[in-house]
Amino acid sequence: MHDTRFQRLTERLAEGAPLWRCLPFQEPEPAWCSRWPGLAEALLALDDDTLARLQADPLAGSALADSPLAAWLPVAALAELVALPDLSRHVTLPEAWAEGIAERKRRQLEAFVPQVPASPDEAPVDLVEWCAGKGHLARALAQRHGVEVTALEWDPALCAAGSVLAQGQSAAVRFWVQDVMAEEAGRWLHAGSRAVALHACGDLHRRLLTLAAEAGSEVVLAPCCYQRTADERYRPLSARGRDLAAAAGLTLDRDALTLAVQETVTAPRGVQRHRERASAWRLGFDRLQRRVRGVDAYLPVPSLAYGRMPARFSEFCRWAAAQKGLALPEGVDWAGLEAEGWRRHREVARLELVRHLYRRPLEVWLALDRLAFLEEAGYAVELGTFCARSLTPRNLLLRARKR
Ligand SMILES: C[S@@+](CC[C@H](N)C(=O)[O-])C[C@H]1O[C@@H](n2cnc3c(N)ncnc32)[C@H](O)[C@@H]1O
Incomplete structure (x- = not known):
């Protein structure tokens, strides 16, 4: 029984690789958007509650019934393949x-x-x-x-x-x-x-x-x-x-192994808010660096430990630019750029649901x-x-x- 599951999962993961390999954080328009514009549109229209529910567990029974992904992707088949016996038993330790x-x-x-x-x-x-x-x-x-x-x-x-x-x-x-x-x-x-x-x-x-x-x-x-x-x-x-x-033809690199254990919702609310702001600011900086360099490509910026994040968006961008040896121009519209970062953050969270499905x-x-x-x-x-x-x-x- 497990062998059939193993075989089918291998096939599903291989055929889904172009979907779960895409990194919407780095690519404003993942390649699959042009193949399934309807899927991107449906995801971008999701309200925050549905987004949170699907992020938590895109294959949970409650998420399946009205999953916006189901019209395009094999949601029910994947859910069946990951349904394993419940071996749970519980004791209370003194x-x-x-x-x-x-x-x-x-x-x-x-x-x-x-x-x-x-x-x-x-x-x-x-x-x-x-x-x-x-x-x-x-x-x-x-x-x-x-x-x-x-x-x-x-x-x-x-x-x-x-x-x-x-x-x-x-x-x-x-x-x-x-x-x-x-x-x-x-x-x-x-x-x-x-x-x-x-x-x-x-x-x-x-x-x-x-x-x-x-x-x-x-x-x-x-x-x-x-x-x-x-x-x-x-x-x-x-x-x-x-x-x-x-x-x-299935190969897994470190990103794939990280995706397998990536969770978005178990962190306390304060930590979650911090992560969201860090994501929005990085995406805001991403917009800026593409303009400044005149190169439409993602530029990785080192991560910052919790609590080390500068207090303002402009300070964060100056720090990130210094890390990459970039000179920033005068007169940047910081408020506008930060708002763009937040808009991109909301977009990325929704487009990433496609990746989450394969977690x-x-x-x-x-x-x-x-x-x-x-x-x-x-x-x-x-x-x-x-x-x-x-x-x-x-x-x-x-x-x-x-x-
Ligand atoms: C994720 S923790 C799990 C600890 C414990 N099993 C638990 O659930 O709380 C992993 C542990 O492995 C230890 N560890 C890491 N590398 C090790 C190695 N090469 N040999 C032995 N222990 C190692 C770490 O110090 C850490 O205590």
Whole structure:
């Protein structure tokens, strides 16, 4: 069943590539606008509420019924392909275990912990948390299952802080300062281990899967941040993924991997407003630099950390121009240019809905590649969601056990 899904998704992503690859932020008129002027028109006419709903989840059931994209794009087919089994189960962790854990993280743990089975007494497994941070997951598992858990983390400060937390709660967690990319990292995994990883990024969870498959270790993984990888172009893990991608002409670069995990709505309102202003100002500057240079092309400007944004639009433009060695003319109509930036921002947000439609399909495709890799290594694998997207959009779970 997953193979058919993998195959169809590959085809859909390959045929949709000209749509999801377009960056309306950089190209005022994406190439697809001339092919489907009606689609661009319909999107540009959307009110703010519909925009927000579609940005949040363009493939959610509630968005499907009256999706303005459906007349042009395969919305229902994509929604069907990304609909995975709901594996969610929830436990409430005792208050005393939650010390030092942010509320949201705690609720994610409450959803993840029941995904990790307790091992029967007659066949105990070694639990290993991969890239553990302070080992919140390891601690919860140690206490819930009454076993010792090994926590691997390369940052000695996190290991030390995690050990203090574990000792304070009498939780049997042993931390090891371990770079999981190092040669010897495989020594922690064997046929009797169960490796768990909640939100381990790109290369870190790739490494886990490769080493686990070599060793025959069980895996319970919620993958994250596929774009955090040393490779410029995505190399499918599975032979099946490589074959399907090659046959369909599907290639994924870092932008595609970033799109797979791009979210627009989970940030607090203040941060969201800051982002919107940053986007409008950058687009305002984009107009200005095209005029000043006499070149109708996007010019990337470095990002600014939160709180470093100048107070006025004109100051931002002067800063950006200095970064690019551009001399600005006298008498710029700053108010008019800023208004243009905001107009472009509203336009870009709407045109980007086409890209957003392919966000989840890309993410599910990447998860299916991991599933296929494990199956090829002789595993029985389950793939589903372990919690609602509102708790974490990275809610895909892979659970694999050697056959
Ligand atoms: C996204 S955090 C996830 C932490 C934890 N699993 C959680 O959900 O809170 C990734 C962790 O991986 C650690 N890390 C990054 N690179 C690593 C490496 N090469 N080896 C081991 N740990 C690494 C980071 O220090 C960080 O604690």
